[in-house]
Amino acid sequence: MTLLNDIRDYPWTSLLTGLLPARLAGMLPARLQSKAAQIVPSASIAGHALTVVIAIMSFLACLTLGAVYMVNQSANAWVNDISSEITVELDPINAADIEKKMTLVALFLAKQKGVNRVKPLTAEDSAKLLEPWLGQSSALQALPIPRLIAVEIDRSNPPDIQVIKSALTQNFEGVTLDDHRRWQAEIKTLTRSAALAGLAVLSLVAVATIAVIISATRSAMVSNRGIIEVLHFVGANERFISREFERHFLGLGVRAGLMGAVAAALAFLLLPFMMQMLGGGAVTAAETQRLIGSGELDLKGYLLCVLVVVVVASLCMITSRLGVIRVLKTYA
């Protein structure tokens, strides 16, 4: 009930006016303008430097969260793709018979239960797969590049991979089957590592934000000690006094959080162009796309940035509240 009362009694209109520059706040409808003067003046709380620091923290948090989200999305899409496909590889041992062997293997695979589609890749297709790393060169044609057959399997009724693998080994020389399980495991490891690294960065950002808010709260309380004493004299309790401070820090958190989130959103929007501007070629683009997909956030990704604003603002408010109450206990 106390929490509900707190929410009901919270001076939300003062938060709204606190978010806007004074000139714009003055243009708000009268019912949205805070009538009561601020007991703790905004100017005594924190300067632009604190807002910039918190904005940078939010920016870093959004970038980290967005990057982890994109890696996760990309990895999921990749795992989905490769788990519905197996690849059969033919060693180019006897180049003269390779086309015939491709046809025989493809026909054999097409007959297997649980196989939806068989797609033999031409020599040009195989060479193209190497182009991002080796470049466009006629020398590729001369290299003994393995030939590949992509096999799409029915995920609802998958074939027995081991049986197909044994049959291929027995019937065809130099033919191997890759069910991509090793890749799936590696992608999952990569995703987990990215998530853990992201979590570590987010934790550091949170700790830094808390530390800077604690410091700012203490400074604010020192510079407003006279006001706090007067509030004590007129019977204000710790909750009232802490609320007078925390509303400033909540406003600051929302303002700085929004600044950081908008900057991060712009960074994500411009990421593909930035890679081009920085001279990233086909390999960079291919590697980046492999890692983070298209490099653009979807709606859920942007919602994560909004979540960062909420978390940063809450962190500012709660930290300042606890900081004020802790300092007030030393006054009594």
Next chain:
Amino acid sequence: MIRFDNVGLRYGSGPEILRDVTFHVLPGSFHFLTGPSGAGKTTLLRLLFMSLRPSRGLIFVFGENVGELSAGGRSGLRRRIGIVFQDFRLLDHLTTWENVALPLRVMGKKEADYREDVTDLLRWVGLGDRVHAYPEVLSGGEKQRAAIARAVIGRPELLLADEPTGNVDPAIGNRLLRLFVELNRLGTSVIIATHDYGLMEQLDAPRLVLTDGHLQIR
């Protein structure tokens, strides 16, 4: 209402400022607190207001043992006490009206419910034309009256005033004394710390006299 039992107070390891102070303040009573400078009047007021803890002895305020109260409990009792400081303690960034309304705001009352009361009280203490003025442009006497208005706006059960007429001319001083007497008639207990014998002679009220940390009631 207030009870001091053998209260002593020393700052750190220094000498005792107050020694074996014992007295009662009954509801609806009126007291002057007097004594030479440095006798401990302000310290005694701070003990009464619970902004200091005694080194020894017991203090009961509104029947509560102050030593056993939580911070929240002390805040609750302070709302029932009005205090006027020698140095006024007005908030410089608030107008006179906002300063006076502060205790009501702290109590959680709605501005619409007290707007007229605050304005009327300011008019009564002679600050009707200084409602929107900030403390930095008020004279010493005006600040004093604003501080008194802030102390009494919440109709406290106990009013503590430290030299409340020290910065005002005799006419305003008499008017303020009438305000204290009027509040006292309405049931508020009043303790006024003062050097002003002229003020004390206007009223037949018991005097708490502090000398070298000892309290006598005359």
